Amino acid sequence: MRRGLLSDYFVGVGAKRLAAVDADASSSNQHEVTGSRPLLRILGDRDRKQPRGGEDTRFFATYIWLGAEQEALTEEARLSWYDSRRNDTTRSAEWRLYYQTNAVTEMMRPGDTLFVARTPQDHLFFIVVPDGSTMQNQLIWLFGLDEQPGLVFEPREIGTDTDAELDFVARYILDELGIEPEEPEADRLDSIIERFGLEFPKTRLFSQLARSSMPEISAADDPDLALVAWMDREEQLFRRLERRIVAARIGDGFRGSDGADVDGFLSFSLSVQNRRKARAGQALENHLEAVFEAQGIRYVRGAETENRNRPDFLFPGQPQYRDPLFPEARLTMLGAKSTLKDRWRQVLSEAVRVPEKHLLTLEPAISENQTEEMQVKKLQLVLPRRLHNTYRLTQQAWLMDLAGFIAVVRSRQDS
Structure with missing residues (x-):
């Protein structure tokens, strides 16, 4: 089954290790990331400055801080990108990335790693992760960067010659960023889950369906390939069915006797997140069980x-x-x-x-x-x-x- 590509979501990315002047408010009041000239390849040479009565040309940006388990912050704000010496013809250009203070930037510390990624829609992701963390490793792998970013941005354009298919691993990392990839072959997935209507079947039945939809996969021949393929397919099927169920529930609205049913909406949202986590663990055990059966292992x-x-x-x-x-x-x-x-x-x-x-x-x-x-x-x-x-x-x-x-x-x- 055909999958999406990384270039569907990003056209380029730059990464660097934050210096004190980038992240420490006591060291700098400028709210700027230094060493930004290499980002010209990603952000272009058009001034995107703080407006002064005219058009606001700044980038829309999603600020994300990802730490340990359950430690994550997200803010929507703006990012400015401009040449501070554009009007000085005697000096070379000095491009600066100016960020707005928010809950994410207040969590930044010298030594953290910053990823600035641009989407095809000109939206930026400003992602901060602690040095040496699992999330840092995952983003470095996803974007194909060097293992240890330095104090100057390492840029990478994402195009046809450097693109990658969004396999199970890449989709896992995008999910951590709050990005849910679309399925290029959604109609085919819908045809598989059509019989369930707007109800989730038991997880064991869903796992069996995922395996039966891939008869070419043999756990007896290659257990490693089988486990990833089955998990990937079940995740695809689950997300498609979930999308239909959630869309129907939102369509019904969240209205109470006193107006908007905020508590009902929050409860429903939490149940969606909890179901995702619980079913992923159960699905993994179901498919491992199928692998051990195929291998003739006593367990x-x-x-x-x-x-x-x-x-x-x-x-x-x-x-x-x-x-x-x-x-x-x-x-x-x-x-x-x-x-x-x-x-x-x-x-x-x-x-x-x-x-x-x-x-x-x-x-x-x-x-x-x-x-x-x-x-x-x-x-x-x-x-x-x-x-x-x-x-x-x-x-x-x-x-x-x-x-x-x-x-x-x-x-x-x-x-």
């Missing part, structure tokens, strides 16, 4: 261990885990989380008899600080092979793919 899903903990998958099963005579070296547990953030530590106490634990995720480009801590805690990260290249080379040698994990489990079960 149990959600078995209880100590203190009422329930690891997502236990190998070979609960009776063996509870048998004190069964060798611990032949036991394996696997946690499954579609995204990690800081939640990976939850799996460390889920199976005391398994000293080295495994955790599968679909989150790309997790920071080195996080993966180094996982190694210290004896937690092995498992990712579909497709996601390995989003990580730095220093991390990739340690990562395990799904086929490798299955080989470990099979060797323990066959011994």
